Amino acid sequence: MKDTITSLINPADERGSYLDASALDQLNRYFQSGSMRVKAAKTISSTASSIISKTVAKSLLYGDITLPGGNMYPTRRYAACLRDLTYFLRYATYAMLAADTSILDERVLNGLKETYITLGVPIDRVIEALNAMKEVLTESLGTDAGQEMGVYLDHIIAGLS
Amino acid sequence: MSLVAQVIAQSDAAERFLSSSEIAKLEDFFSKGQVRIRTAQKLADNEQKIVQEGSKRFWAKCPNTPSNKGNPQKTALCQRDQAWYIRLISYCVLAGNEKPLDDIGLNGMREMYLSLGVPLPNLRVAMSCLKDVAADVLSAEEMAMAAPYFDRLIRAF
Numbered sequence: 001m002k003d004t005i006t007s008l009i010n011p012a013d014e015r016g017s018y019l020d021a022s023a024l025d026q027l028n029r030y031f032q033s034g035s036m037r038v039k040a041a042k043t044i045s046s047t048a049s050s051i052i053s054k055t056v057a058k059s060l061l062y063g064d065i066t067l068p069g070g071n072m073y074p075t076r077r078y079a080a081c082l083r084d085l086t087y088f089l090r091y092a093t094y095a096m097l098a099a100d101t102s103i104l105d106e107r108v109l110n111g112l113k114e115t116y117i118t119l120g121v122p123i124d125r126v127i128e129a130l131n132a133m134k135e136v137l138t139e140s141l142g143t144d145a146g147q148e149m150g151v152y153l154d155h156i157i158a159g160l161s
Numbered sequence: 162m163s164l165v166a167q168v169i170a171q172s173d174a175a176e177r178f179l180s181s182s183e184i185a186k187l188e189d190f191f192s193k194g195q196v197r198i199r200t201a202q203k204l205a206d207n208e209q210k211i212v213q214e215g216s217k218r219f220w221a222k223c224p225n226t227p228s229n230k231g232n233p234q235k236t237a238l239c240q241r242d243q244a245w246y247i248r249l250i251s252y253c254v255l256a257g258n259e260k261p262l263d264d265i266g267l268n269g270m271r272e273m274y275l276s277l278g279v280p281l282p283n284l285r286v287a288m289s290c291l292k293d294v295a296a297d298v299l300s301a302e303e304m305a306m307a308a309p310y311f312d313r314l315i316r317a318f
Contacts, residue, residue: 001170005163009252013265018205018248019255024198027255031194038187045178090178094169097179097187103169 001106003098004030030099033148037097040145044093044137051136052085059132060125071122085129092152101155109159116160123160130157164190164257190257193306200303201251204295208247211294212240218290219283226283239279243291246314253310262310267317285318 008023019027044051060081066072072081091108095101116123130153137153138146162170168183179187204211216236220229228239245266252261274281292311296304 001166003163003166003169005256006166009163009256009261013252013261016245016248018208018251019201024202028194028198031191031198034191034194035188038184038191041179041187042184045180045184048178093178094173098165098169103173107173 001098001100001103003100007100033099036145037099037148040141040149041093041097043141044089044149047140048086048089051089051133051140052082054136055085055129055133056082058136059129063125065122065125071120071125081129084126085133088130088153088156089133092149092156095152095155096149101152104152104155104159108156113160127157127160162256162258162260167258167260196302196306197254197257200254200299200306203299203303204247204251204254204307207295207298208244211247211291211298212243214294215243215287215291216240218293219287222290223283223286226287227279228287239287243287246288247291247295250307250310250314254306259310259313262313267314270317281318285315288315288318 005027008019008027012019012023060066060072064070066078072078087108091104095104113123115121116126134146134150134153137149140146141149165187168179168186172179172183216228216239220226223229228236246262249262249266252265253259271281274284288311292308292315295307295311299307
């Protein structure tokens with residue numbers, strides 16, 4: 001995976017130079033956002049299962065999808081849906097910490113849409129759940145950190161669309 | 162790979178959210194962001210001073226060494242390498258770990274210098290002279306940020 005810091009160091013090394021003023025400025029802004037990022041990751045890490053429950057309650061729980069014939073029925077498929085939403089939350093948290101989307105491309109999105117199509121997973125409902133997760137996160141983390149998480153959840157949404 | 166990427170990879174390998182010790186590592190890393198930037202800038206601004214003054218101290222301790230044999234081309238190459246190590250240390254300060262130094266400058270280093278006929282014990286002295294000069298140039302707080310990487314470099318020789 002890439003991260004903001006390594007992505008600035010590697011090209012500087014290829015030129016054999018120190019980080020220039022603009023790279024240092026970028027890094028400075030990243031460092032300054034660091035405590036917000038870590039604080040958000042801390043909250044998410046300790047409340048992940050509640051974030052997922054709330055996300056499902058907001059998006060999927062009361063629809064046809066949890067009834068016989070729906071993609072979250074029976075319980076095995078309900079659990080698979082929780083597992084996938086937890087993956088999305090965990091990798092979006094990693095990406096938010098790194099301020100870089102590459103881990104999402106490598107570990108989540110690579111082949112995901114094709115897999116979902118093969119398995120008959122309704123992608124529009126997944127996207128609905130991801131949008132609900134953004135709302136739940138903004139309620140729990142506040143606007144700034146919520147928006148920052150939104151960047152990475154939107155990246156997953158874009159990859160599935 | 163920076164400390165941030167390293168923590169993420171570790172957490173991902175365990176297939177879980179971040180542990181409290183991983184969170185603490187990141188909190189500590191980001192809390193020193195300003196010092197990291199300042200230290201890296203100072204190393205860049207003072208690179209030539211550290212190398213030139215470092216060479217003087219090195220030759221005083223170790224006069225019989227390839228860079229001090231009156232071949233200006235060889236001296237320039239040795240000093241260029243030393244400057245490169247200062248640059249890699251500045252990367253480490255920003256990345257929060259030893260990876261840039263290890264990956265770019267230490268992996269294969271022994272084989273290279275042995276093949277060039279540069280005596281490793283002399284280089285060890287040269288590198289510790291660079292560290293001494295850096296300690297004069299940087300503030301105590303900045304040096305605390307850079308010293309572990311100078312030590313790693315010295316140990317590698």
